Amino acid sequence: MTGKEIVYDVIIAGAGPAGLAAGIELAKGKANVLILDRKQEIGCPKRCAEGLSNSWFNIMKLTPNPEWAVQKIKGAVLWAPNGKSVKMKDKKELGYVLERKMFEKHLAIEAAKLGAKILLKHQIIEAKRENGIVTLKVEVHDHVEEFKAKMVIACDGIDSLVARMLGLNTANNLKDTDSGYQYEMTNISGYDEDCLHMYFGNEVAPRGYIWIFPKRDGTANVGIGIGAYVSAETKINAKGYLDRWIEKQPGLKDGSIIEVNAGGIPVGGFLEKMDADNLLVAGDAGHMVDPIHGGGIGIAMEGGRLAAQVALKAVKANDYTSKTLGTYTKEWFTLRGNKLKTRLKSRHLLEHLSDDDFNYLAESITMDEALKIGNGSLSKSEKVMLFTIKLIKRPKLIAIMKKFFV
Numbered sequence: 063m064t065g066k067e068i069v070y071d072v073i074i075a076g077a078g079p080a081g082l083a084a085g086i087e088l089a090k091g092k093a094n095v096l097i098l099d100r101k102q103e104i105g106c107p108k109r110c111a112e113g114l115s116n117s118w119f120n121i122m123k124l125t126p127n128p129e130w131a132v133q134k135i136k137g138a139v140l141w142a143p144n145g146k147s148v149k150m151k152d153k154k155e156l157g158y159v160l161e162r163k164m165f166e167k168h169l170a171i172e173a174a175k176l177g178a179k180i181l182l183k184h185q186i187i188e189a190k191r192e193n194g195i196v197t198l199k200v201e202v203h204d205h206v207e208e209f210k211a212k213m214v215i216a217c218d219g220i221d222s223l224v225a226r227m228l229g230l231n232t233a234n235n236l237k238d239t240d241s242g243y244q245y246e247m248t249n250i251s252g253y254d255e256d257c258l259h260m261y262f263g264n265e266v267a268p269r270g271y272i273w274i275f276p277k278r279d280g281t282a283n284v285g286i287g288i289g290a291y292v293s294a295e296t297k298i299n300a301k302g303y304l305d306r307w308i309e310k311q312p313g314l315k316d317g318s319i320i321e322v323n324a325g326g327i328p329v330g331g332f333l334e335k336m337d338a339d340n341l342l343v344a345g346d347a348g349h350m351v352d353p354i355h356g357g358g359i360g361i362a363m364e365g366g367r368l369a370a371q372v373a374l375k376a377v378k379a380n381d382y383t384s385k386t387l388g389t390y391t392k393e394w395f396t397l398r399g400n401k402l403k404t405r406l407k408s409r410h411l412l413e414h415l416s417d418d419d420f421n422y423l424a425e426s427i428t429m430d431e432a433l434k435i436g437n438g439s440l441s442k443s444e445k446v447m448l449f450t451i452k453l454i455k456r457p458k459l460i461a462i463m464k465k466f467f468v
């Protein structure tokens with residue numbers, strides 16, 4: 063039987079973390095589900111530094127597997143512009159750096175074993191709804207095929223067009239988008255491989271940071287995220303900032319690049335509406351990313367799973383209108399979006415820090431204190447007290463930190 067003759071319950075656009083998590087949940091619920099992706103290999107090329115904290119393993123009930131959870135991470139080091147750092151390191155692992163290609167294949171295998179159908183090199187070029195059925199025109203190698211479904215979950219990432227084709231505006235604005243550029247580098251050294259490293263400063267990465275996310279012995283993702291509008295002002299693009307920084311790092315400058323990745327990151331601009339008749343949106347396509355650090359793998363999977371749970375209700379009720387699907391946006395904000403909105407406010411506050419403020423903070427806070435702040439072991443009043451004592455000479459910073467951490 064060809065794609066044309068089947069009307070799927072749900073077609074998922076995009077086989078990234080959001081689409082695959084949605085596919086697993088729908089297949090578990092015995093829905094007739096098809097996942098389409100334009101790529102020729104699941105998870106490849108990655109557009110990601112591949113960091114995932116333990117909390118997401120718990121939320122998504124994932125057990126780390128050394129095949130794809132390749133580097134245990136026990137902490138983070140935040141580097142100020144003057145080279146001083148604040149280290150937060152625990153004895154046990156707090157998360158992992160993934161091999162995303164393998165991770166996504168693992169999710170795809172699970173989805174397929176549960177009954178989801180996956181087709182690669184299938185690029186959706188047109189979507190329209192007619193009499194309650196969505197028809198997708200899909201470019202397959204050298205020809206175009208049509209696929210039909212009662213509804214679509216748009217998990218097609220930051221470049222998402224599918225929801226827009228069905229009348230929902232999911233466009234990103236420049237202000238709330240970061241430009242990411244990254245090398246996977248090997249034969250590099252000079253950093254603690256148990257920790258994620260983040261380098262701040264207006265010269266280093268305006269409205270963002272440079273990262274080293276270690277990935278096995280002497281290999282790491284070395285990348286940058288900066289405000290997407292920055293390059294127009296400074297005439298230096300994300301690659302330019304990254305290259306000139308790497309050139310100054312003795313342990314990196316002679317390393318070899320084994321992969322180049324680039325992509326946009328939606329870091330705010332949450333959507334007021336992510337549901338419509340026959341349509342839900344999840345993951346980067348729905349701007350579901352942490353606005354402070356730009357992490358979106360876990361949030362995308364959680365959003366994809368929630369979309370699938372709502373879709374399963376539609377399948378059960380045989381009602382694919384907003385009457386059944388219309389609870390989704392609100393449910394997502396209750397589950398995750400409202401927390402991310404608060405973090406967006408914190409991000410805006412952090413954008414007010416000058417290089418001098420970063421330097422001052424790095425000199426003021428000890429590793430023990432940073433770890434306590436990071437792992438949540440201090441009460442609100444203890445945090446206020448700590449910052450007040452530490453930042454007594456910087457009233458502006460006390461105000462910012464109070465809003466950020468309390």
Ligand SMILES: Cc1cc2nc3c(=O)[nH]c(=O)nc-3n(C[C@H](O)[C@H](O)[C@H](O)COP(=O)(O)OP(=O)(O)OC[C@H]3O[C@@H](n4cnc5c(N)ncnc54)[C@H](O)[C@@H]3O)c2cc1C
Pocket residue numbers: 075076077078079080081098099100101105109110111112113114184185186187217218219220221222223224242243244285323324325326327344345346347351356357358359360362
């Ligand atoms: C440089 C960089 C570093 C990052 N680092 C991290 C990190 O360390 N940790 C973290 O948690 N997050 C990180 N992120 C964010 C993270 O990668 C994303 O949030 C996550 O991939 C979102 O998953 P998704 O499934 O929504 O979208 P994606 O992973 O983008 O998947 C979307 C899929 O849709 C497919 N698609 C798109 N259009 C079509 C179409 N028309 N037809 C068919 N298929 C289509 C694409 O091929 C793709 O496979 C980073 C992002 C960037 C750019």
